[in-house]
Amino acid sequence: xxxxxxxxxxxxxxxxxxxxxxxxxxxxxxxxxxxxxxxxxxxxxxxxxxxxxxxxxxxxxxxxxxxxxxxxxxxxxxxxxxxxxxxxxxxxxxxxxxxxxxxxxxxxxxxxxxxxxxxxxxxxxxxxxxxxxxxxxxxxxxxxxxxxxxxxxxxxxxxxxxxxxxxxxxxxxxxxxxxxxxxxxxxxxxxxxxxxxxxxxxxxxxxxxxxxxxxxxxxxxxxxxxxxxxxxxxxxxxxxxxxxxxxxxxxxxxxxxxxxxxx
Numbered sequence: 390x391x392x393x394x395x396x397x398x399x400x401x402x403x404x405x406x407x408x409x410x411x412x413x414x415x416x417x418x419x420x421x422x423x424x425x426x427x428x429x430x431x432x433x434x435x436x437x438x439x440x441x442x443x444x445x446x447x448x449x450x451x452x453x454x455x456x457x458x459x460x461x462x463x464x465x466x467x468x469x470x471x472x473x474x475x476x477x478x479x480x481x482x483x484x485x486x487x488x489x490x491x492x493x494x495x496x497x498x499x500x501x502x503x504x505x506x507x508x509x510x511x512x513x514x515x516x517x518x519x520x521x522x523x524x525x526x527x528x529x530x531x532x533x534x535x536x537x538x539x540x541x542x543x544x545x546x547x548x549x550x551x552x553x554x555x556x557x558x559x560x561x562x563x564x565x566x567x568x569x570x571x572x573x574x575x576x577x578x579x580x581x582x583x584x585x586x587x588x589x590x591x592x593x594x595x596x597x598x599x600x601x602x603x604x605x606x607x608x609x610x611x612x613x614x615x616x617x618x619x620x621x622x623x624x625x626x627x628x629x630x631x632x633x634x635x636x637x638x639x640x641x642x643x644x645x646x647x648x649x650x651x652x
Contacts, residue, residue: 411612411616412480412482413455413480413482413483413616414455414456414482414483414485414486415609416609416612416613416616417455418456419607419609419613420609420613423603423610424599424601424602425599425600426597426599426601426643428599429597429598429599430459430597433595433647434462434466434467436595437467437593437595438466440593441592441649443467443468443469444469445470445519446468446470446519446520446549447470447471447472447473448472448473448474448475448516448517448518448519449464449471449473449475449518449519449520449521449522450475450476450477450518450520450522451475451476451477451521451522451523452477452478452508452511452521452523452526453477453508453523453524453525453526453529454476454478454483454487455478455480455486456483456486456487457476457490457491458490459524460476460524461490461496463524463551464496464499465495465496468520471496473499473501473502474496474499474500475502475503475504476501476502476503477506477508477511478504479505479507484503484505487503491503508526508529508530508534509530511538516543517543517544517545517548518543518544519544519548519549520549520551521544521548521549521551523550523551524551524552525554525555525645527554527580528555528564528567528575532573532575532579535579536583536586539584539587540587542652544652545652546652547652548651548652549592549649549650549652550584550589550650550651550652551647551648551650552581552646552649553645553647554580554645554646555577555643555644555645555646556576556577556645556646557574557576557577557578557644558576560643561643561644561645562601562634562635562640562641562642562643563601563643565634565640566603566614566630566631567617567618569630569633569634570614570618570622570627570630571618571622572617572618577645577646581648584650585650589650589651590651591648591649592651593649594646594648594649595646595647595648596645597645597647598642598643598644599642600641600642601642602635602641603631603634603635603641604632604635604636604641606628610631611624611628611631614627614631615627
């Protein structure tokens with residue numbers, strides 16, 4: 390075989406490996422470079438610590454975790470007696486990042502596992518769990534599947550569900566952008582209505598408010614929005630929608646709800 394041909398093949402493979410992949414995990418990290426969610430989320434955990442006692446929680450399942458940074462931080466800071474932590478995540482690259490985070494030993498003494506599946510396809514862990522975490526996951530879930538999921542959550546009396554989600558398109562620049570691009574609108578109140586309807590009661594609710602500025606978006610920000618819309622909108626449409634929304638300083642703010650419900 391011609392040595393020049395082999396060299397060309399090797400160079401091509403090296404070039405492809407050097408190009409960042411447009412996977413959800415990487416693009417989500419790029420998206421969050423334009424907001425302060427990392428810090429506002431952690432500040433919210435500090436406020437929560439003095440309001441709710443999670444010391445009895447020994448098992449936890451977290452859904453739609455991505456790389457699991459937020460869920461692991463929640464468990465590390467608020468679940469001192471945790472013994473088993475299961476992450477349910479569909480995206481393959483996020484699953485790799487989850488395994489890497491678990492190997493870092495951030496949850497010493499906790500048995501960790503990953504189920505590579507979607508929230509809708511989840512079939513349970515075989516025994517009741519004490520705590521379920523649903524952080525920024527319902528954007529990816531059809532409204533008709535929400536209540537069905539809450540109904541099949543396998544929890545003993547006293548088990549808790551912790552939800553973080555955007556408040557509404559009026560209060561969240563993310564949901565406003567998605568609505569502008571044709572995504573069906575939903576609100577936190579609808580999510581809460583579904584979980585209350587299947588027998589849970591609300592224990593606590595608090596706001597998470599921060600800033601997100603997408604003005605002059607990078608190509609990765611545009612690709613992330615395109616990925617969320619399953620490539621049904623063009624880059625030009627995305628950039629136009631971002632320009633219309635984020636040119637208004639009062640819209641560069643997001644409002645989320647952190648809520649705890651008890652079985």
